[in-house]
Amino acid sequence: MTEFDQIVLGAGPAGSTVARLLALNGARVLLVERYDFEAPRPGEHLSGVVRVELDRLAIPLSPFQDIASRSAGIVSRWDGSRVERTYQMSGAQDGICVVRNRFDEALYLLAIEAGVKGRCRQKIHGLGRQRGMWSGMLGNRDGMGLSIRAPLVIDATGRRAAFARSQGAQRISAGDQFALTAWLDRDTTSPDGNNLLVEECASGWWSLSCNIAGGTIATHYTSLRTLKQSKLTPRQYWDAALAQTVEVRRIVGLPVVGHFGVYPAFPAQTSSVVGTGWLAVGDAAATLDPVGGQGLVWALHTAQRALEALLADPGMEVLGPLYRDAVGDRLQRHLTGRRDVYGSVDKMHANIAERIRGG
């Protein structure tokens, strides 16, 4: 039986960051990731606030140099008008475009460097709590490996909130927005350089990031219901929606798609983010709509909040409710801002399947 102070489930940005921070404060931390970092991950455009968060967390920028480029702002074609906004106009730092799986891997490696015991392509089976300790078996698909135990589990499994749900928490969702993301096997040239291009269309909206380590990422955000009603495959739907755009299709041209993925992208909150001997961070606590580009900042922010709370109040008896309220307040503010962006017409629910099929 190997004993740890904390078991962190999930090596996304939230999990790797909280694990690293705890290890830097002397804790024995096990970080378990069910996959690895080879497959592409969505979420490539990071707002400038990420730099502030990385700085605050004393995360060096050097590991990200080859996988990140500067983005000065966002060009949006929304409600019929074209608006260019640099981050500097709102007093923020430039944004960052990253190869997301490599970015997440770099955060994971920083955690390992800080002394975290990391295990990829593994899961913990039979995790249960007795006499103030969680225990279970760590293993890969081929079989069980190590028997482990710890007084605290941190759920950083992303929007699945796998551990919180196993403890009875529920996910409360707003809407049914899904993302259809294509990684194009070639670079594209945008007149707007590395700025993020956001364009509204009949079935939702698009985001386009060019020049990311020689690649291009084009995502269509739409309603799952509309996608189903269209009877098209996600890839056919993506093509049909691309044809409706004005600017995105001009830049993307004839798409040669490398990797294609379908992702849930609606905001959601976990009904309970702190329990006896566990807490949730990042998307596992609350998931923001990608329209705000704040997901990564949120992941890093909750990692830091969780660390501060755990150092001051390891049992979270006093700070647990405050942490829970802070998560709830943040999501509420986000939902209000989201309504302002999408306007009074809920485009994500418009029944436009027929228009899509008609091209």
Ligand SMILES: Cc1cc2nc3c(=O)[nH]c(=O)nc-3n(C[C@H](O)[C@H](O)[C@H](O)COP(=O)(O)OP(=O)(O)OC[C@H]3O[C@@H](n4cnc5c(N)ncnc54)[C@H](O)[C@@H]3O)c2cc1C
């Ligand atoms: C289409 C899309 C576009 C986005 N675009 C942006 C963007 O441009 N900018 C931005 O800032 N944010 C963006 N986001 C949001 C951002 O990606 C997330 O908010 C962020 O990744 C959350 O980090 P996390 O660590 O909480 O969760 P995740 O990044 O989801 O990481 C969770 C990890 O847990 C692992 N895991 C799951 N279950 C288990 C288990 N049982 N055991 C072990 N490991 C497990 C997963 O494999 C994963 O590695 C986007 C999201 C989507 C879906």
